[in-house]
Amino acid sequence: MATLIHCPEYAGYDFGPEHPFTPSRLGMVLDLLESLGCPLAPVAPPVATREDIRSVHAEAFVAMVEALDRGEVERSKGEPFGLGTPDNPIFPGMDLAARWLVGGTLHGARLLMAGAEGRVLQLGGGLHHAQRARAEGFCLYNDLAVAIQALVDHGFRVAYLDIDLHHGDGVQNLFYDHPQVMTISLHESGHYLYPGTGHIQETGGTLAPGTSVNVPLEPFTGAGDYLEAFEAVVPAALAWFKPQALVVQAGADAHFSDPLGDLALTTQTFEALYRRILALADSHADGRLLLTLGGGYEAQVVARAWAILYHAVMDLPLPEALPPGWLARWKDTLGPEVGQVLHDPDPAFPPLAGHEARTRRNRDIVARLLDTLRPLWA
């Protein structure tokens, strides 16, 4: 078994009805798991303190979040800190709401440190774009970085693995020069997609060469190429770095139907990835694994993907059918395409043109990445 972390306060992290990063995604997953008869007993974490936030974020940034939250400064003052943008609108209570998400991920790290648990699933968080002094890409405070910092302060070497559609730039930047932290991100290439970084040449700062690993993939990359790249890079990276804990951002927006991107994974690909990550944590990270959620903007996909994640983490057999009650309750959110089963249809979409060229480019990228890293890992 493993520990599940969640509390109702997570729903407060809400940028409004028009924004894709909506807390109803969490509500849908919880309801699905309950409808499937899962014995949910989530641990409610303590809220993160201001000091916890300050372990990775700049004082001026935190002070600006608080001041905007209380309405004490003009909204335009937030712009240099990425606050009040279409991606990161200002909303009342945002400081506290974000600290709840950080609290959950940090609590997961503390369970690992105390030796109380080897596997933790934080059902929330994953705000990987937040920078030291800047909110970015729906992310206010970087819960992952706060948790990683705590694990490092405890004395662990920490590997961070990011399977979100987007490059995990915030976490990478915060630990780029830190020899105790390795960041690995697989994502749609920054040549095409936000945030525009995560290129193979980003291999770590002068104090930590080889500890930043990026696998940028071509638009419309599917399961075969993705899993091949994962296998070529991730086990080798972990074998070299020898982490004592693995922190994973398990965003589900690399799915083929996600409205914000162009990777073409299916729920079957996600299941294979989740099972591989669980095995790698056991074999390469002393069995210490902390998983968070992340991006994922197609309602019916994230509910199914993260339900699969839960079952994999908890070693439960996968159910086949989606509960009719759940389908009825979330009908308006799910849209017409959800189907009746947990997994995607197979095949999930018609074959895509340009498959051979895409595979060749993806293999080139992986080969060049490994050529760059090998001398640093020697």
Added chain:
Amino acid sequence: MFVRDMMRSPVTTLSVGATLGEAYALFEAHGFRHLPVLDQGRVVGVLSDRDLRFATSSFCLTPHTAGDPVTLAMSTHVLTADPLDPVEDAAKIMREHKIGCLPVVDGGELVGILTGMDLLDALISLTGVTKPTSRLEVALTDKPGELARLTAYLAERNVNIHSILTAPAPDGLVHTVLRVGSNQIRPLAEAMRAADFDVLWPLPKPWPH
């Protein structure tokens, strides 16, 4: 963007009395590739690391040694820039003359140096890839008001534009590449297509959705 925005200052220099050995020590210690040579404050030459390596190499007909003066190896035909020159003009001069740097002179006094590396910094800054952004590419008709229509559309949606690059394309079109500060450009691109913009990137989903 002006030369003064991208130049390095203050500048490490050599005097006409300096030796090649002293110049070599500066190249090694700081990773410089160009050092202006001054005579009573006036720029009289530039010594590049290649000038020095050739002058002291066995391929040189009369190789110099560490004790020789820098004036024997430096380039004396020195082109300079003004701090208020537009950076693109400085780039054009360096490209045409195939030189690696321009000493920047103001009122007869050396105030900075602009190198090829500084021009790369300028390119990166101008294309807006220094911030987390998304790439949006739109084909506009080459006629007045089209770029204004595009920027007004983005402004209405509070989408911040970090950079705009335009390149002429066949059939009377202008390919316009924007780096915008938003993670949500696919929904944006769909709305723009509905508003009659020819969006080249991001592409629509290739499967029915």
